[in-house]
Amino acid sequence: MAAAAISLPRSPPLLQPTRRRPAPPACTHSERGVSFDPGSAFYRSDSAAGRDLAVLAATLHRCRGRPDPSAPFLCLDAMCGCGVRALRYLAQAGADFVWANDASEALRPVILANLSRFERSSPAAEAGPRRWMVSHNDATRLLAERYLRREYFDVIDVDSFGGDAAYVRAALLALKIGGLLYLTSTDWRSARGYGSRSSLSSYGAYVRPMPYPNEDANSITVVGPLWTGxxxxxxxxxxxxxxxxxxxxxxxxxxxxxxxxxxxxxxxxxxxxxxxxxxxx
Ligand SMILES: C[S@@+](CC[C@H](N)C(=O)[O-])C[C@H]1O[C@@H](n2cnc3c(N)ncnc32)[C@H](O)[C@@H]1O
Incomplete structure (x- = not known):
């Protein structure tokens, strides 16, 4: 996989964001000082620790994990829900650009309203690089398109319902070399070996009950059949x-x-x- 310097976004999203700024959100929620409105999106406040870990890891990666720390720091939230992660990558991890995607077009007003607390273009240049973009594609299609256009990201976050194994390959293709892939899996039943049919469809493997499900789930998702490191x-x-x-x-x-x-x-x-x-x- 070849990495290339990119100037995002070069290609228009399938749905162009409206030019008119949406009304400011009601800000019914706050997470680590970032205010937003989850609207009708799936949002669990008690998953905040998972988002904290993503933001902390992304911040460290931006500051000292990249070969060229002066390059724009680009994040992609492939299943953004209300956009809380995208918002936190902008507000807390110092992202120069965030692509917020969710397959559900019905969430568009919610995501736009939440992200609109950041100007869409950087303040220095009105017509300059964008800070964020919203789209409504299937995650695999979006990631594959980024790869085909040689648009690579420093951080890709995939927070699906259940397991994320189906998205790993496409996400790796759209990731910069040495980039950070943050996967959230809530499908512990299959990963622990208590749902052989669902484990076959999610992971392509019959998972047997194991005394060490963490290693097992990591292995079948990312590494291979067995990881003992x-x-x-x-x-x-x-x-x-x-x-x-x-x-x-x-x-x-x-x-x-x-x-x-x-x-x-x-x-x-x-x-x-x-x-x-x-x-x-
Ligand atoms: C677990 S929720 C995301 C929650 C959000 N990341 C957060 O931290 O609050 C999963 C989201 O993925 C979206 N989704 C489901 N399948 C998708 C797909 N194939 N591609 C893109 N988005 C998808 C759903 O509409 C839903 O909003």
């Missing part, structure tokens, strides 16, 4: 934890767990001397 990169996670502390997010409780505890467990799980299947409960 560390699940995480301890130094990157330690930096994420220190950034979470700096931003005051580390001790916020969602679902009875703090980011501090979550990242601490992930750091422990990344010790390469641990046996395969080690999970601290």
């Amino acid at each position: 560390p699940l995480h990169d301890a130094s990157f996670l330690t930096e994420m934890l220190s950034l979470a502390n700096e931003w005051g997010w580390a001790c916020t409780i969602e679902n009875g767990v703090t980011l501090e505890k979550l990242l601490g467990m992930m750091i422990e799980e990344s010790d390469p001397r641990l046996p395969p299947g080690y999970i601290k409960t």
